[in-house]
Amino acid sequence: MKMYQVDVLSDNQEDISGGEVASAPGVKESATAEPRSDITGWVFRVLIIIGLALVVYTTFTGRLFQPLFQAAKAAHWSKLVVRPSLWWGIMGIVLLVIRSIAWVRYRPFPSADMADAPSLTVIIPAYNEGPMVRKSIDSVAAAFYPHDRLEIFVVDDGSKDDTWFHIQAVAQNYPDIVTPLKFSVNQGKRAALEAGFRRARGDIVVTIDSDSVIGRDTLLAMVGPFRDPKVGAVAGKVIAYNRDQGIIPKMLHVRYVLSFDFLRAVQSTYGTVYCCPGALAGYRRSVVCEVLDQWVGQTFLGRQCTYGEDRALTNYILDRGYNTVYQRSAVVRTIVPWTYRKLCKMYLRWDRSYVREEIRLTRIIWKRPPHALAIALLDKFVTNLRYPIGYVSLGLLVILSFHDPMTIVRFLFAMGMMSFLNMFYYLLREKSWDFLFGICYAY
Numbered sequence: 177m178k179m180y181q182v183d184v185l186s187d188n189q190e191d192i193s194g195g196e197v198a199s200a201p202g203v204k205e206s207a208t209a210e211p212r213s214d215i216t217g218w219v220f221r222v223l224i225i226i227g228l229a230l231v232v233y234t235t236f237t238g239r240l241f242q243p244l245f246q247a248a249k250a251a252h253w254s255k256l257v258v259r260p261s262l263w264w265g266i267m268g269i270v271l272l273v274i275r276s277i278a279w280v281r282y283r284p285f286p287s288a289d290m291a292d293a294p295s296l297t298v299i300i301p302a303y304n305e306g307p308m309v310r311k312s313i314d315s316v317a318a319a320f321y322p323h324d325r326l327e328i329f330v331v332d333d334g335s336k337d338d339t340w341f342h343i344q345a346v347a348q349n350y351p352d353i354v355t356p357l358k359f360s361v362n363q364g365k366r367a368a369l370e371a372g373f374r375r376a377r378g379d380i381v382v383t384i385d386s387d388s389v390i391g392r393d394t395l396l397a398m399v400g401p402f403r404d405p406k407v408g409a410v411a412g413k414v415i416a417y418n419r420d421q422g423i424i425p426k427m428l429h430v431r432y433v434l435s436f437d438f439l440r441a442v443q444s445t446y447g448t449v450y451c452c453p454g455a456l457a458g459y460r461r462s463v464v465c466e467v468l469d470q471w472v473g474q475t476f477l478g479r480q481c482t483y484g485e486d487r488a489l490t491n492y493i494l495d496r497g498y499n500t501v502y503q504r505s506a507v508v509r510t511i512v513p514w515t516y517r518k519l520c521k522m523y524l525r526w527d528r529s530y531v532r533e534e535i536r537l538t539r540i541i542w543k544r545p546p547h548a549l550a551i552a553l554l555d556k557f558v559t560n561l562r563y564p565i566g567y568v569s570l571g572l573l574v575i576l577s578f579h580d581p582m583t584i585v586r587f588l589f590a591m592g593m594m595s596f597l598n599m600f601y602y603l604l605r606e607k608s609w610d611f612l613f614g615i616c617y618a619y
Contacts, residue, residue, distance in 0.1 A: 211399040234298065255393045261572075264565045271558050274551060275442045284504040285401040287393065294379040294399055295325045297461070300366050300374030302343065303333040308511070310346045315389035317350045320396055329372040330386075334362035339386075365454070366485040370472050373464055382458045383486075388510035389417065390456065397506035398458040407456035408463045408498025409490055410506070411440055411449050412456030417509035425518055428512040433606060440502040447499030447546035450537065454486040456508035459493070467492035476532045484529020491533050495540045534560065 238483050296419065298316050302309045309330070316328055330347065332340045340358055347354045357371055369383060380399050384390060412437045416429035426496045443449045452458075471489050474481040481488060490500055513519040515571070534556070577584045 193260070202315045211394060219269050228392065260289075261565050261568070264561055267554065267558050268562075271554055274554070275438070278440055278442040278445040278551075282445050282502075282504075284397075285403075285501070287400040287505060288399040288403075290322055290396070293322055293325060293396060294402065295318075295377065296321060296395065297372070297376035297378035297381045298328045298367055299324070299376070299381060299383045300328065300330045300386050301333055301368035301372070301383075302330060302335065302339050303362065303368075304335045304366070305339045305342075305386040306337055307342050307420075309339055310342050311384045311389050312384060312386045313343070313346050313350075313354065315387045315391075316384060316395070317353065319390060319394055320392050323353050325378070326353050326395075327376075327378060329375060330354060330356050331368040331371050332356070332358045333365065334359040336362075364482050366472065366482065369485065370468065373461075373468055375572040376461055379461055380458055381461050381464060382456070384456060384508065385455045385510060386510045388414075388455045389415075390509075391507045394456070394506045394508065397503055398456070401501050401503055402458070402460060404499070408446070408460050408493040408496065409449075409452045409500040409502055410458040411436070411444075411452040411500065411502045412439065412458070412506040412508050413502075413504050414453055414455045414510045415509055417508065418511050418514060421514045424516065425512050427513050428519075432512075433550065436502065437504060441504065443500075444502035446551050447501060448494065448541075448544055448548050448552055449500040449502050451487040451499055451533075452492065454489045455510040456506065457486060458503075458506075460498070463493055463496060463498055464489075466496060481532070483525055485534060487529055490537075491540055494537075495543065497543060506547045530609070 300309070302312075302315065305312075313328070313330060328350075330343050332343055340356075341357045342603060347356045355375075357375075359368070359371075372383075373381060380402055382395065382398050390412075398410055398412060401410045414432055415436075416425050416432060418430040419425045440449050467489070471485075471492050474488055494500060513522050537556070541556070544552060567578055573584065573587050
């Protein structure tokens, strides 16, 4: 079987008609940290248990939130705000305890072996990516995987820069496994992925963003969970490629570690990962074929859906009754926003798709097994109330602070306590002082 050392792609080009992320200048690559030793790990597990106990104690004794309890006994108008807030807070604590138990139970799936690895198609959509697309393709071609069972489609979605030049140049190094495709005009990421899906011959299809690079073991790790016929999609672990580029990338790196190694690990224990990310996701091709036309033609409020394609496809797969899981050992490093403007654009794009797909999920979630349904209902109820209740409670805290200035201090202390607790989850996985940036992110 043929393997490449560093470079691998193809010149059998095909012209077809029909999320922009610019490469960061001067980016310094950063690898994920190794997990801490077993002894240190147990120390942080104990600290997490102590932290949970402290949160529960301060919540139910009322010492930390005494002004809120007093307000609940006062005027009628305050009861309408305080009591729902307190109940929401209690449910949030219960959810955190459940998540912590599930997180301890999570284990990554065994990776596939070279000998029994299934046929695999990798799709890399690219738009105005420039030279960064070279690194993405190289990382896939250099990954450990039998090339007689691997094909790579790189789709230029009508780029206006030199992306196509870079795709062609690097593809010539790997003529056996890479097929470059080019749109004459920009059609969007969903259309680019569709072009790859319709040409895919592999039993498993992995999608990777063109501003991302994978580890050598990532492909074998991604296909491992598909040994279970109930698994329809797999989410990989996403970390920041450019975490050393500034404060914002450092904060996002901490957020990503918690989002994947904690939240998605928890969701994986009940087979309901809500979003398999575009940066690295794997799908059973037979399942994608069942939902492809629906996914491509998806509309919302009478308009064609052009964003949030990763979460939308995850929902379609959950709707078919398949499990979606998280594979911690499959790692991808992606370029994250390094300016506040880029950060806002990313969150706006995420939130637009979040609202749409949460509405869809309210119907899909009832098809999950009883234990998954129970946890998911609590999760979605608490999570989706955090904004209305949070903003109203914040307004009440400001009002109460005029009567008791310590109210704001208690509130900030509570935020710090919760962020420190989250940082214990982070420190258990990473050897890094970057946890301090996670605390800043919380505020």
